[in-house]
Amino acid sequence: MTDDTQLAEGWPPGRGYLLNHSAGLPPRDAAAALSEGLFGPWVASDDQVWVHWMKAFDRFRAALGEVINHEAAMICPQPSVTSGLSHVLNAMPADPRRNRLLIAERAFPSLGFVLAIAERRGFELVIIPESANTLDPDVWERYLDERVHCVVFTHVHSNTSECHDTAKLAELARNCGAISVVDVAQSIGVRPVDARRWNADFIVGSCIKWLCGGPGAGFIWVNPERLAACEPTEVGWFSHSNPFEFDIHHFEYAGDALRFWGGTPSVAPALVAAHAMESLLEVGLGHIEDHNRRLLKALCGEVNPQWLVSPIAPAAQGGTVVLQLGERQDRFAESLRGAGLQFDVRKEGIRLSPHFYNDGQDIARVVECLP
Ligand SMILES: Cc1ncc(COP(=O)(O)O)c(C=O)c1O
Structure with a gap:
C-alpha cells in the first residue's frame, strides 16, 4: 500500500x-x-x-516489544518518561567512587530535574552545555570517565530534532562502566528504536507523540543483563512476583521488568496506546519513517538553508523540521496560523512535524507561508 489516503484510513x-x-x-x-x-x-x-484489564498491559507490552525489537518481559509501563528515569536511578546500586550523573543541556528539562534532585543523595550533576555538539560522540567521550555513575542520552532532541547515534553512545558508556539511559520520547514511532542493537542499559519513552497513544503511556525497557541488579524503591503489589499473594510479610521483586511497576496501574492509557501501536504496526513503521523523510525533504528543499535549525543529514535528522527565521519569525508564525496549520514555537524555532497522515499538501501550505 503506497497511497497515503488509503494508509491514513x-x-x-x-x-x-x-x-x-x-x-x-x-x-x-x-x-x-x-x-x-x-x-x-x-x-x-x-x-x-482484572483478568480482562490485565490483557491491556499484555497487548501494550507486546506491541511495544515489536516497536523496539525486544522482549515484552523487559518492558514495564510507567506514567511518563520522567517517572521511568526516576525509577531507574533509584533502583541501581550506587558505587561511592562514581557519583556523577551526566546529561546534555538540550535534553528535556524534566529529566534534568530528576538528576538534580538526586544530588540530595550525594550525586553530582554534570550538564554538557548547549554550545557543545552532542551529535559528536567525542564530546561525550570527554565527559565519560570513571566518575560517571549514570548518563542520560536523548535519541532525538525535542527542540532541535537532532538524532544521535545511540548505539555508539551506549557503547562509550559501557566502555567507561557507566549506566546508560536513552530517552526515546521524541523518536519512537518515526525513527528506528532498536533495543537489541543499541544494547543500552535502559530505554525510557512514551507513546504520546509519534506512536499516537495518548498521555500516560510511558515505559521503561531494561537490558536483561541489568535486570537482576535492579532493586526499585517505588514498589507495590504489582511489582511483587505474585501480586495476588496478599501477604504483608512477604515481598519479592517480579522476575521481569514489572518489578518497576508499583500499585494499581492505569488501564486506560495502556488500552489507548496498545490500540494505536497495533494500528501503526499494521501501517508499518518503515513506511511511516520513509513518508516523514519524504515530506521533510520536500520542505527543507524549499527553505533558506540558513533558517534550518534541525539537521538535514539523514542520519542526524529526527522527525521534525525546526525553522528559525530571525526577524521574520513572528510574521511566518502568523501566516501559518492564518493558513490553519497546527504547530508550536520554541526559542530554537518553529516546530513542524509531519506524520503518515499528513501529505504533500500540508507541506505546500507551509511553503506558501514562507516570506
Ligand atoms: C525528548 C523528550 N523527553 C521527555 C519528554 C517528556 O516526558 P514525560 O513523559 O516525562 O512528560 C519530552 C516531551 O516533549 C521530550 O520531548
Missing part, C-alpha cells in the same frame, strides 16, 4: 496537523477501543474484571 483527516512531536493523533476508533476495553468488563458485570 483509520485516522482522522488531520490535514494541517503538524504537532506530532507533541501529541500524535489517535486512530479514529480509539474512543471505541477504550470504551470496549475499560468499560466493557464492568458493563458485562464480570467478576473477573
